[in-house]
Amino acid sequence: MLGTQAEQAFFLGGVVPRLTDARKELRRTQIAEAAVRCFGRNGLERTSIADITAESGLSAGSIYAHYRNKADLVRAAAREVLAKRADVLGEYAAADAPPGPDELLSRLISAIEPAEARVGVQTWGEATIDPAIRDIVVDMTDRMRAMLHDCVTAWLVKVEHHEPAEAEERATPIAHRVMALYQAELLYTALRSPTEETES
Numbered sequence: 001m002l003g004t005q006a007e008q009a010f011f012l013g014g015v016v017p018r019l020t021d022a023r024k025e026l027r028r029t030q031i032a033e034a035a036v037r038c039f040g041r042n043g044l045e046r047t048s049i050a051d052i053t054a055e056s057g058l059s060a061g062s063i064y065a066h067y068r069n070k071a072d073l074v075r076a077a078a079r080e081v082l083a084k085r086a087d088v089l090g091e092y093a094a095a096d097a098p099p100g101p102d103e104l105l106s107r108l109i110s111a112i113e114p115a116e117a118r119v120g121v122q123t124w125g126e127a128t129i130d131p132a133i134r135d136i137v138v139d140m141t142d143r144m145r146a147m148l149h150d151c152v153t154a155w156l157v158k159v160e161h162h163e164p165a166e167a168e169e170r171a172t173p174i175a176h177r178v179m180a181l182y183q184a185e186l187l188y189t190a191l192r193s194p195t196e197e198t199e200s
Helices: 005-011 021-042 049-056 060-066 070-094 101-110 114-127 131-158 164-191 194-199
Strands: none
Touching: 021 049, 021 060, 021 070, 021 114, 049 060, 070 101, 070 114, 070 131, 101 131, 101 164, 114 131, 114 164, 131 164
């Protein structure tokens, strides 16, 4: 009897595939993106691991190798959506002339994808009854607000020529309003029917 799987593979001339860190991250992203699509289409409650397996083209074993349970997948889906916003907001804040609050909000709204909006709103609903999901939502909301604050601060300093300390203080209520209006637009988008989406 041969020993370990690696020993068997070596003895038989085979190669044991190993996932590099980069491939693991790519696989996790693939699963998270599939989860976002499933959650957006079926809802958090009605989406099963089997749905995500079918959507991702991976095995259930592969999914469980990267995520422990559905709450873990919800967290990953929320982070996947936030990561896209973080990249964009980081670019805005680093620009020589960052967008002002109205333009910032307009750009954020134009980038809203209906499936992601539905996942966001469903996650907010789940947060009212599930402490684990609530922690995810609070964390993601705080991070998004902080990124908006950085972007508004950059605009106040670079375009409006405020002193950095004053800009930091003034940015807080502005970022709060931009966040509130953005969340309202997410809700509006999530409530639209698929027919309305195709007509717009």
